[in-house]
Amino acid sequence: GRGSRSTQEPGVTVSLWEWNWRSVARECTDVLGPAGYDGVQVAPPQNSLKRTALGNGSDTVLHPWWEVYQAVSYDLTSRMGTEAQFKKMVKTCRRAGVKVYVDAVINHTTGQGSTSYGGVDYTPYRYDGLYGPEDFHAPSGECPSSDGGIQDFNAKAQVWNCNLVGLEDLRTGSDDVQAEIAGYLNKLIRYGVSGFRVDAAKHMPPRDLDAIYSRLNRTKDGVKPYWSLEVLPGGPGVLRPEAYLRSGDVLGVDGARQMQQAFKSYTADHTGSLSSLEVFGAAAGLTPSGKTVSFVTNHDSERNDAGDYLNYKDGATYVLAHQWLLADGYGSPQVYSSFAWVTKDDSPPARADGRITDAVCGQGWTCVHRDRGIVAMVGWHDYVGAAKxxxxxxxxxxxxxxxxxxxxxxxxxxxxxxxxxxxxxxxxxxxxxxxxxxxxxxxxxxxxxxxxxxxxxxxxxxxxxxxxxxxxxxxx
Ligand code: ARE
Ligand code: CA
Known part of the structure; x- marks a missing residue:
């Protein structure tokens, strides 16, 4: 376990997903601090895949948003800016009273390409000066599937040791790999980061997560970092979110889905039935409030094909759902605010070379977190506190x-x-x-x-x- 007493639950945060560092810094000073947001979560800052050509057929976006989930090195040159800009952003946000939480891609490296935003070249399972084949499950013969990929999402040996959608799966149980990962996260902590959203946490056994966490230093807030694990619902036993609660908090995806059901429902007219949310949180089968990051949607769920989650396209209903979550107070509420998109792969507004341009509200960026009704409820949430x-x-x-x-x-x-x-x-x-x-x-x-x-x-x-x-x- 991570010893929950030494950590600090965030208050209301906002995910400014794929905002570039310059824009996050400006937003902390101009908007987030004054509005009373406690923290901001940012997209994966490590160096990542930079695609150089389109694939076949339906592949029409050269720099899809998901490039950033393909780690190449732990240098911080990324689509969102340089290492210097990242450092400056964290400093600026902290000065504005806003903590910074980082999306940490530590389960895997990339699964394609050979060039990166940081200028580092690589080949499969070989990242110079960082990892070699001995640091990955599949080439070490530790993934029990025919092609090295996860074929069965209910089999723990595959989910933990095989490649998720082809992403090269790190041997997170090894001392060397843990040391590299902890080195990366401790660098972020040194820069002033307060905690992490651990990407693909379900693809690492709790013991590996615990071992990595135990190597992490205290943050500038004087406590161990906040540790929220992306363990999506579904699957049996040890693969369920509940099985990870000893290791950290979890992301409340099921709660987001229940909100969609109540606010919009599946009926043709989408009338909804807000009264259905009289019972919400643990009483509705969700993970405990004190162990959950709650949200209306995130970057995955907003693109859900089945429409199981609300997103910014739901307009007033989307805003109202955020207000309801802030009013109810379940979990640590996280407002989600990112860019407008048409097709699932769409890049955020960026230069031709993939580098993301400054966020301008209304010009490709939704800026839902600035909505004055949401900002008002951030204040209301903080004022009423834990009152019943x-x-x-x-x-x-x-x-x-x-x-x-x-x-x-x-x-x-x-x-x-x-x-x-x-x-x-x-x-x-x-x-x-x-x-x-x-x-x-x-x-x-x-x-x-x-x-x-x-x-x-x-x-x-x-x-x-x-x-x-x-x-x-x-x-x-
Ligand atoms: C891209 C291409 C792939 C290609 C791959 C490697 O799309 O075709 O094979 O690159 O070259 C994101 C995108 C992926 C993208 C990836 C890397 O979504 O499309 O792949 O970045 O660029 C499972 C995982 C969970 C994961 C979700 C999406 O358990 O961890 O799937 N979510 C995180 C992030 C994603 C990100 C990754 C992980 C990878 O939030 O944005 O992928 O870093 C049930 C199961 C869950 C399962 C869920 C959805 O609920 O229980 O385990 O989640 O269904 O399938
Ligand atoms: Ca793994």
């Missing part, structure tokens, strides 16, 4: 309302028409400023005023696809 959910009310369709202890009250409407509700807020009588539609200004409120009577009841109109939220501190 009480006074739950629902119309049994698309409107829910609840209090968090006596710290705050919120109502959310996933319907397409405004809805008037009369509910118990759990707050002392008085006039409160809705933090979503407005803010306090010179003793007044620029948005909706919620009037709470002496018994705690209020009559409130909740806008279509909207939220009304107040706290004790927003009392006028």
């Amino acid at each position: 959910r009480v006074n739950f009310w629902t119309d049994d369709a698309n409107v829910v309302a609840f209090s968090k202890g006596n710290r705050g009250w919120v109502a959310l409407n996933n319907g397409t028409a405004p809805k008037e509700v009369r509910v118990q807020t759990g707050l002392p009588g008085g006039r409160y400023c809705d933090v979503v539609s407005g803010a306090e200004q010179a003793g007044g409120c620029t948005g909706t005023v919620v009037t709470v009577g002496s018994t705690g009841f209020a009559t409130v109109t909740v806008p279509a696809k909207g939220v009304v939220a107040v706290t004790r501190a927003s009392r006028l």
Whole structure:
């Protein structure tokens, strides 16, 4: 186990996935810090595959987003910038009060090509000065499948030791490999990084993850790094997310799916039924709140062919789902904000050579994390803290309302028409400023005023696809 007492759970984070380092730095200073985001998760910063030619047929994107998941070396020249820019970004973000979390690709190296963004050339299983064939499972005869790849996702020996979609699988149980990986992660820690999303963690046995983690230094926050494991649901026993909870937190993919089901559903008209989320979190079969990074979607699920997850194309519903997650408070909520895409492989806005250009909101970048309704709920989430959910009310369709202890009250409407509700807020009588539609200004409120009577009841109109939220501190 990783000794959870010495680590630090993140508060609300945002995944600025594939934003370049310059833009992340600027965003930390201008937006994330002031908005109260606790941290930012960034895309894999290590040197990676740089494709030089298109393949056959349907291969039409020279620099697909997934190049960055094919590690070539642990130098930090990447599509997102140089090592110097990375270092500067971390420094800038920390100065703005925003911690940096890194997507760590440590289970494998690349599975194709011979050239990289960092200028390092390689051939299969040979990375000069880093790894040779003896550092990989397949060439060492340790992958029990006919072609060296994972054919059976339910067989632990394959899932752990064979190549995931052809990506060369590292012998993470070996001392040499662990030393290289820990060296990489400790470099990031030295630069000020606070923790990691461990990519493809399901493809490493917990004991290997534990061994690597035990080699990691304390972060600049004075604690061991945050360690969240990408262990997707599915598979038996030792391959399930629950089997990894001793080793770290896990990514809450099932929760994201339940949110899609409630907000949008599969019905032809996608009416949804927000009231279905009255039971959410551990009570709904999800991993424990304190062990989970929760989110509406991520870079994989937003591209899900079956449409099992919400994404930015869902517009107001997508924003509302983020607001609901922040209101409910399950897990460590992570807002997902990246680039607009048409086909699954699409590159983020980039130069012809694949280097990602500065993020400009509305010009290829969605900037959902800047949405003022989401920013307001980041503040609300932090203010109510761990207070218990009480006074739950629902119309049994698309409107829910609840209090968090006596710290705050919120109502959310996933319907397409405004809805008037009369509910118990759990707050002392008085006039409160809705933090979503407005803010306090010179003793007044620029948005909706919620009037709470002496018994705690209020009559409130909740806008279509909207939220009304107040706290004790927003009392006028
Ligand atoms: C690309 C090409 C491939 C090519 C390969 C190597 O698409 O055709 O063979 O390169 O040359 C991402 C992309 C991949 C891409 C890869 C490398 O999604 O398409 O391959 O980058 O560039 C499983 C894993 C889980 C993984 C998901 C996608 O368990 O770890 O599949 N997610 C992470 C990242 C991905 C990333 C990788 C891992 C690789 O988030 O973005 O791939 O670094 C059930 C199972 C799960 C399974 C899931 C989906 O739930 O239980 O184990 O997840 O289904 O299949
Ligand atoms: Ca592996």
